[in-house]
Amino acid sequence: MSDTLPHPALRPADERRTGDDRRIGDDRRDVNAATVLRTVLDRGPIARSRVAALTGLSASAVSRQVVDLTRIGLLCERPELTGGGAGTVGRPQLPVDVDTGRLAVAGLHIGVPYTTFSLLDLRGNVLRRQELSNRGRTGHAVLGPLLERLPRLLAQVPGGRTVVGLGAVTGGTVDPDRGMTVRHDPLRWKDMPLGELLSRASGLPVRVDNHARALTQAEILFGHPAARRSMVHLFVGHVVDAALAVAGVVHLGPASATGDVAHLPVPGDDTLCHCGRTGCLAAAASDTTLFEAAAADGITSRPDRAELIAAVQAGDRRADLLVRRRAAIVGRALALLADVVNPDLLVLTETFAVLDPVYLDVVRAEFALRSHLHRDADLLIAQRRGADALAVAAGAAVLGVLYARPLQATASAPAPPAGPGRLL
Ligand SMILES: [Zn+2]
Incomplete structure (x- = not known):
């Protein structure tokens, strides 16, 4: 589907899997990475030692995860927030934060009157939002113009960020595993293979979901505690x-x-x-x-x-x-x-x-x-996102996966640009 290169740090788990032990090891590593990432999302900028204290992971495990998560573009160091540091021996403990400057996710909320296209940073901030009228179209006619415009929309990413995935959310019955809108009566969709069509048009990993679930996911990630x-x-x-x-x-x-x-x-x-x-x-x-x-x-x-x-x-x-x-x-x-x-x-x-x-x-x-x-x-x-709610929800379909399984989710995504987040 995509001509993008596999991510330099990680390849799809299937490619390297040699047995159950490896898979269990990969899973555990991903769970730990997710724990670190979510802690930084909630508390960042934050020192690694504090992440260790909050998560119960060892200092060395946290450091390893931070290195991995920084390399794949999800975390960055914030040296400007280091208090003092002069006179300390060795490398100071630089606070880490979610990197909002290198990666982005795209979203599509496909509604009846219009489709909302969005680009979000990793904290769910809306970088770009655009409403595209569906002009009363239903069935496949809703998708034709959208698939055609998608590459151009995706090319307009602010700040040279790399888009690592596309979330597509609709009402009705949606099967995320099959990437399909099973049924959406007002749009007259039945078994619409949304994931496959959008993936082909965008060259990106696509996560399809129901919009109420995606709004819920957005609230869990970025909303009320x-x-x-x-x-x-x-x-x-x-x-x-x-x-x-x-x-x-x-x-x-x-x-x-x-x-x-x-x-x-x-x-x-x-x-x-x-x-x-x-x-x-x-x-x-x-x-x-x-x-x-x-x-x-x-x-x-x-x-x-x-x-x-x-x-x-x-x-x-x-x-x-x-x-x-x-x-x-x-x-x-x-x-x-x-x-x-x-x-x-x-x-x-x-x-x-x-x-x-x-x-x-x-x-x-x-x-x-x-x-x-x-x-x-x-x-x-x-x-509380007001007019941005649907834009955030669409991107949250991808961000939910990214925060739950950061290593797996980025394994087949395009590589992030080198930037200030890169560890020396
Ligand atoms: Zn009824």
């Missing part, structure tokens, strides 16, 4: 999806379906769902329903996100009521989810709760009213 304990994420857009993570691991259910909350009953709503019933969450609360209602009421000229946001921001009372009504439905659904799972954290990605805390308050008030466990509504937060 409670996300590492347990969290539920609810995405409310044209599709309504939820995902669950426990002990820092995003749950991938049988058949790769993420938790299907589309038909969760929300009493009191009479919108007809395509399943034939009324009172289903997706039918009651999706963007499609909201934007159509706004157009039907004459608030907007057509079902359109930007027009409705403009109406809300201009203080249109009817627009405000519509958005509040949806927020209350979302609050009811979140109360159900919280009562079933009892998570440490609930994260909501919904346009208006993200834009204006007033609407998050409506969600929280309804949540507090409905939750039988009487959980404090403070456990419920809105996605």
Whole structure:
């Protein structure tokens, strides 16, 4: 697929594997590397001795991992942060940090109205974000123009960073292992081999995932500390999806379906769902329903996100009521989810709760009213990346693998540029 050279430090594990011992050794090395990398992600810039103290690994093991992780572009030394150093004998202990200057990951969130392309550094900061309209296309027609533009988009990496992987996330049922969107009704996709198509077009390793799981992964890596304990994420857009993570691991259910909350009953709503019933969450609360209602009421000229946001921001009372009504439905659904799972954290990605805390308050008030466990509504937060949320989630599909198995994940990636991170 790719004409990029194998990474100089590491070759694919399969190539060098001579038996179970070697594999177990490789796995252990990768687990230790991940432990060091995650500690630096959370606490960096940080001294190696502190990493050793925090992880329980020996000083020499930490040093070895830092050398490997620096060579492959994931860590760098921060000599400018060394206090003093004059008069010390030998090499000073330079703090290490996640290297945000040499590598990048790319992301695609393929949605119904538009696709978001992104480039992120290793701390999940958005280096570039671009929305590409899907112009009402469905099926394979969504992908054609995208595959054509992809090489040009990937060539625009700021700072000469090397892109080491591409994350591609969509709604619906997605099988990461097969790199396939199994089913996405609004896009009319069935068994779409997204990973293979994108890999061919980009020459990069591709990680395909469901967007609710990817948003959850982003929260675990870069978000609220409670996300590492347990969290539920609810995405409310044209599709309504939820995902669950426990002990820092995003749950991938049988058949790769993420938790299907589309038909969760929300009493009191009479919108007809395509399943034939009324009172289903997706039918009651999706963007499609909201934007159509706004157009039907004459608030907007057509079902359109930007027009409705403009109406809300201009203080249109009817627009405000519509958005509040949806927020209350979302609050009811979140109360159900919280009562079933009892998570440490609930994260909501919904346009208006993200834009204006007033609407998050409506969600929280309804949540507090409905939750039988009487959980404090403070456990419920809105996605804090705002307009960047989907861009970060798309890249997080790759970053999640990178932080879990750094050595394996970079084994077939293009080599990083030499830079200040290189150990002497
Ligand atoms: Zn339904």
